[in-house]
Amino acid sequence: MKQLRAILATAATFLLLLGLWQWVAVLNIYPEYLFPSPLAVVQGFSELFSSGDLWPYVGISLLRFAAGYAAAALLALPLGLFFGRCAPLWGAIDPLVQVLRPISPIAWFPLVSLWFGIGNLPAIVIIFLAAFYPILLATVAAVRNVPPLYLKVAENFGASRRKTLWEVIVPAAFPQITVGLHIAIGSAWVFLVAGEMLGVRSGLGYLIIDSRNNLRTDLVLVGIILIGLLGLLIDRLMGLGERWVKRQWGVA
Numbered sequence: 001m002k003q004l005r006a007i008l009a010t011a012a013t014f015l016l017l018l019g020l021w022q023w024v025a026v027l028n029i030y031p032e033y034l035f036p037s038p039l040a041v042v043q044g045f046s047e048l049f050s051s052g053d054l055w056p057y058v059g060i061s062l063l064r065f066a067a068g069y070a071a072a073a074l075l076a077l078p079l080g081l082f083f084g085r086c087a088p089l090w091g092a093i094d095p096l097v098q099v100l101r102p103i104s105p106i107a108w109f110p111l112v113s114l115w116f117g118i119g120n121l122p123a124i125v126i127i128f129l130a131a132f133y134p135i136l137l138a139t140v141a142a143v144r145n146v147p148p149l150y151l152k153v154a155e156n157f158g159a160s161r162r163k164t165l166w167e168v169i170v171p172a173a174f175p176q177i178t179v180g181l182h183i184a185i186g187s188a189w190v191f192l193v194a195g196e197m198l199g200v201r202s203g204l205g206y207l208i209i210d211s212r213n214n215l216r217t218d219l220v221l222v223g224i225i226l227i228g229l230l231g232l233l234i235d236r237l238m239g240l241g242e243r244w245v246k247r248q249w250g251v252a
Contacts, residue, residue, distance in 0.1 A: 068125070072130075072131035076132050076139060083143075084143025106194055123200055126195035130184070185234055189230075
């Protein structure tokens with residue numbers, strides 16, 4: 001019953017938003033080509049779908065996102081575990097990380113495009129930069145926050161350093177690590193679109209900027225809606241994966 005109420009509340013919210021959107025469109029505050037109605041956006045979506053252009057736009061964006069995010073996670077997670085266990089070394093590295101972390105990935109784009117050219121690789125590097133620091137910092141903090149009692153018990157039972165890491169530290173730190181993974185998903189997805197607007201001729205970001213240049217605001221909104229829905233889907237899939245891992249460790 002609670003899930004049904006949540007679904008109905010979500011549906012009501014979307015219907016209210018659609019109604020407001022349609023009402024503003026009917027008022028003709030802006031001409032149709034500047035503020036398309038929901039029906040015009042649906043027709044734009046149908047146009048992309050029937051022409052076969054929709055799936056290449058979506059597919060290449062998802063591939064770039066997966067490549068950049070996976071590379072960031074594969075590097076940041078082990079580094080975070082290592083630095084979290086080695087406080088003196090992290091004390092030396094942390095100031096450098098704190099200097100680099102606030103720099104927007106887009107600020108790196110002129111250099112990235114010079115170093116890696118134009119194409120998929122610069123967009124993947126931008127995604128990597130957007131995802132790397134949230135994962136690294138969350139992992140370091142999670143490892144350092146593992147209760148010392150857990151480590152003492154593992155030591156008393158004669159657990160090796162490797163066994164302590166994988167069977168005590170990682171399960172205990174995992175809930176906090178997932179926070180960084182979630183933040184990194186949102187950040188990487190945002191900068192994927194920005195990177196595609198700047199340096200490539202494919203993907204959802206390119207769809208938005210190209211449609212704007214051609215005054216196809218209906219397709220601009222199609223791209224924006226797809227970005228939001230895909231972001232929601234990726235977040236939910238991430239949540240399912242987290243719950244599965246927690247069940248394996250007996251955390252949930």
